[in-house]
Amino acid sequence: MDNVISVILGGGRGTRLYPLTKERSKPAVPLAGKYRLIDIPISNCLNSELNKIYVLTQFNSASLHRHITRAYKFDNFSRGFIEILAATQTIESMNWYQGTADAVRQNLRFFNQPNIDFVLILSGDQLYRMDYEHIIKEHIQNGAEVTISTIPVERKESPNLGILKIDEQGRITGFFEKPKDETIIDSLSLGAGVFERRGVSARGRSLLASMGIYVFNLEVLTEILKETSKSDFGKDIIPEIIKTRRVFAYFFDGYWEDIGTIKSFYEANLNLASLTPSFNLYSEKVPIYTNPLFLPGSIINGCKITQSIISDGCRVDQAEISNSVIGIRSILGKNTLIQNSIIMGADYYETEANIRTNRFKKIPDTGIGNQCRIVGAIIDKNVHIGEQVTIENKQKIEYLDAENYMIRDSIVIIPKGSIVPSYTTI
Structure with a gap:
């Protein structure tokens, strides 16, 4: 895992989470009483032994910067780091980040480091627990140039997600962003056997959705982003590169929630308070880290x-x-x-x-x-x-x-x- 750089996207304006994002960015929104959303991908990285982490920020980022700076420190003998790359004007670009791909493009110079082969791109506003070592290993075993983490979903969820089509080897052959046409959705439906062969139970789910988690070979990522000026991975880049690049799907079957709306934020938090929460905050082996506030007991x-x-x-x-x-x-x-x-x-x-x-x-x-x-x-x-x-x-x-x-x-x-x-x- 030493040859992997993790890049966490700090989110856009967060309009669907407004007014919670009136004075803070999406990843800085509090979660479960004491955490922030950004703690989830950072903790997943640290628990996966990935300790070279960049966080790309832009909107209302002061509280997010403060939280990361206070919470995550590496000792002098570690090669690990968590660095914030805020949107800034350069000789090459005078613009703010125009989308997920553009944000990565504007910071490629930081990722092109000696002995780095792979870039793991993550969202800063999702709730899930994943060992990224599994997706990295599968990426290498498939000889993939790009791997997209995917999750089985029901038909009713397709209008809010990017839906993928794959062949028998798991290579992605089609990508449709938030499809609503029933004919297209029918063409993307997968049989239960496709999931079962990868150890995933279909449970009434027939579609494969992108989680917005990507593994790129660094050389391939650099080539792709220099070949096009398009700004978003999901809408622009992925549908194009599946025609010419080896893009594979990684199957994930755990709890995953995109905290993109007030309703999803509200429901995910209250679920954490239930007696059998879908996301376990109490795992000693894979804890969720945050800023230690040294507060007294209640x-x-x-x-x-x-x-x-x-x-x-x-x-x-x-x-x-x-x-x-x-x-x-x-x-x-x-x-x-x-x-x-x-x-x-x-x-x-x-x-x-x-x-x-x-x-x-x-x-x-x-x-x-x-x-x-x-x-x-x-x-x-x-x-x-x-x-x-x-x-x-x-x-x-x-x-x-x-x-x-x-x-x-x-x-x-x-x-x-x-x-x-x-x-x-x-």
Whole structure:
């Protein structure tokens, strides 16, 4: 694995995750109370003994840079590194990254290093656990120039994914980005035997989707990106190179979720709080790394808590919490109900001086006050919610923009740093 460089794409504008991406990039969005999305691909790399990692960033990247810098450090005797390559103007290019392929193209000079043969390209906003050694080995065994990690999916998922067609050897012969035509989807359907021969159970799944994870021979990647100015791997590059290059599919059959929308983010987080989560955070052999915050254990007093995650440094007093994720430094008042919700917590504890100033300005303390009811919501960090506040989308509104809250996919979102006065009903 010493001759592999990992490249993690830091994401675009993240418009489908807005307002969670109003002040941060997609990979910097909090996950499971204490992590960030970027921790997933970085941890997968480190657990796969890949320690030469570049993270390509562009939009709202300050908090992502800060998190990576604080969380991931290598000692002086290691050849490993995690370096951030932010979009910048150069002699060759005056433009920002125009897409996934363009981002890699603008940084090729960093990847062309001695003794590097392969480039592993990853997304920074997906939830899954993978040993990348397996895909690298299969790439070499197939004599492939490019390998795409794939996952079996059902027909109903095809309009949101890139769907592949393969031959008996696993070589990719067709690629269709988000197909909606039923005739095309029929032509891409695979028999159960195709999956079973690779140790994957079909379970009603008949299509093979790209996960946006690629292994390139470095020389091939350089040639491809210099031959074309097209900007995106999925839409532009892959459909072209399957005609002339040896592009193979790697079959993956574990849990995988693309955290691209508010709904997928919400559902993935609440799934982590279940008794049998699809993604296991508790593996000692392949842990998820993050920035150690050195917070105290949470204080829980007289609460009823079911099927929920309570992160470090919280103070919860006589609250009822069910099917929810409570993030770091969360403060929940007496007789408050939290149900089917994500409370991201806070970046800091308020000082006595700040509390006095807030009260003089009639601003509630950071956290959630007494006798509140929060159901089916995402409360971003550093939010001030007063007493007897109700947040619940009883009318099942799917989409709405208001002064201090938004609704996406019927989920109420209170943006970062918002103030919700006492006795408010949302």
